[in-house]
Amino acid sequence: MIALNKGASLWLARVAGVCLLVGMVAFVGRRVAADDTPAPWVVPxxxxxxxxxxxxxxxxxxxxxxxxxxxxxxxxxxxxxxxxxxxxxxxxxxxxxxxxxxxxxxxxxxxxxxxxxxxxxxxxxxxxxxxxxxxxxxxxxxxxxxxxxx
Ligand code: HEC
The missing domain is CATH 1.10.760.10 (Cytochrome c-like domain)
Structure with a gap:
């Protein structure tokens, strides 16, 4: 019973960790994409x-x-x-x-x-x-x- 709880909390911690990582990568990725794509170059x-x-x-x-x-x-x-x-x-x-x-x-x-x-x-x-x-x-x-x- 104790072993199962331990396993479950470890699993939860891992899922949370992965979510955080994915979120961070997505965030940084968006920032980079925004920098790479220039705003329209408006000519008078x-x-x-x-x-x-x-x-x-x-x-x-x-x-x-x-x-x-x-x-x-x-x-x-x-x-x-x-x-x-x-x-x-x-x-x-x-x-x-x-x-x-x-x-x-x-x-x-x-x-x-x-x-x-x-x-x-x-x-x-x-x-x-x-x-x-x-x-x-x-x-x-x-x-x-x-x-x-x-
Ligand atoms: C150091 C690199 C560099 C040099 C040298 C350079 N260009 Fe460019 N050129 C760019 C970049 C980068 C863009 C895109 C800029 C943007 O969209 O903000 C661009 C965009 C342009 C555009 C606009 C195209 C469009 O449809 O929006 C024209 C026209 C142009 N260049 C002509 C020239 C001419 C003519 C020369 C030489 C006399 C020249 N460039 C030299 C980097 C350069």
Missing amino acids: EDAKKVKNPIPPTQETLAAAQDLFTDNCSLCHGEKGIGDGPGAKAIKVKPANFTDAKLMAAETDGALFWKMSEGRGPMPSWKETLTEKERWELVGYIRKLTKDAAK
């Missing part, structure tokens, strides 16, 4: 509407490709998949420019605004790159999306 309405004043040509695309290789591929990857060597080190993952659905939801103006302002690990480029260079990069990002669909 008027910035979204701005049209790309630099129509892509072979020349602008070639210039932008060099800029992209030098400044962006570290995180975004050479093809824009978001798999550059630097991407491993950052919690918020770089956007995947080859995701056609994701990119269709972004206007040229929104891409320009985001690369100009930056957020978190994504640098702000408005001091480093000229407006012309940033618009050329918008054209180049569009090309990366198209190339991936081929």
Whole structure:
């Protein structure tokens, strides 16, 4: 009788311990997930509407490709998949420019605004790159999306 009680209380203690552990893991897990998932990146309405004043040509695309290789591929990857060597080190993952659905939801103006302002690990480029260079990069990002669909 005593042995059974002992067994039962041991069992109870173990169940309680497991519950506590599961609860803690779930709690910590939620915290980590919340940190990893960035809040929506809201672009001002008027910035979204701005049209790309630099129509892509072979020349602008070639210039932008060099800029992209030098400044962006570290995180975004050479093809824009978001798999550059630097991407491993950052919690918020770089956007995947080859995701056609994701990119269709972004206007040229929104891409320009985001690369100009930056957020978190994504640098702000408005001091480093000229407006012309940033618009050329918008054209180049569009090309990366198209190339991936081929
Ligand atoms: C140090 C890493 C890093 C570098 C270098 C970098 N980016 Fe990013 N980029 C990011 C991250 C991370 C995000 C996602 C930020 C977020 O959602 O908060 C991002 C997001 C973006 C977005 C927004 C995409 C979207 O649809 O929301 C654009 C556009 C962009 N980057 C363009 C560029 C361009 C152009 C360059 C080079 C001139 C560049 N990035 C260089 C890390 C980087």
